[in-house]
Amino acid sequence: ERRTACEDSTADLTCQGRVLHIYRADYGRSDRTTCSQGRPSEQLQNVNCASYTATHLVAEMCNGKSRCSVRASNSVFGDPCGGTYKYLQVSYSCEPIPIVRTVSCEGQTADLSCDSGKVIRIHRADYGRSDRTTCSQGRPSEQLQNMNCAASTTNDHVAKMCNGKSRCSVTASNSVFGDPCGGTYKYLQVSYTCESYW
Secondary structure, eight states, X not given: OEEEXXXXXXXXXXXXXXXXXXXXXXXXXXXXXXTOTTOOGGGXXXXXXXXXXXXXXXXXXXXXXXXXXXXXXXXXXXXXXXXSOOEEEEEEEEEOOOEEEEEEETTOEEEEEOOTTEEEEEEEEEEEESSSSTTOTXXXXXXXXXXXXEOXXXXXXXXXXXXXXXXXXEEOSHHHHOOSSTTSXXXXXXXXXXXXXX
16 A cells, blocks of 8 residues: 655555554655645755655554554654655555464463553453363373363453453453363463554
8 A cells, every 4th residue: 555645734544454564654755746736846856855764753653553644744754855845655554463362371360461552352262271282281181181171251251351451461260260170270362452442
């Protein structure tokens, strides 16, 4: 995707259900035609005008968000060439929102957190055991045999506790989820994304 915004207007970048990844941003002028309408020719002559920090600035402002507005102005980027009418060009893509996965052994606490401005959305949560290797260290084998063990309410419970918060702690224990299989050493697996809220 590419967006162009003439000086003193705003580039609105959006990714529906995905997040922005900025490849390149240029603030200045590299041709005489872009954003030239109604401009005196002396404001369009310098086609070798570029702000060297534009890519870094726009990436810092927008990467990982699903929506971002950037003002094409000297107050944001500095003035790389006085007297020239400039524009901002941004190349970006929309990437899938990364899924975070955590595993906490029975008795431990899962700490879920998102950067500021983002909130947790639980995709899946399981308390029990579905393989013999996870959280198996130092455990007698009879505690690892049952691989068809799952507390049915885990997903709803963790979603209720954590959805919409920027951080959330959940203890992997029978007192929280009930005991889906006595005598089996269990663990809590959670997968979630951090999503922007408007």
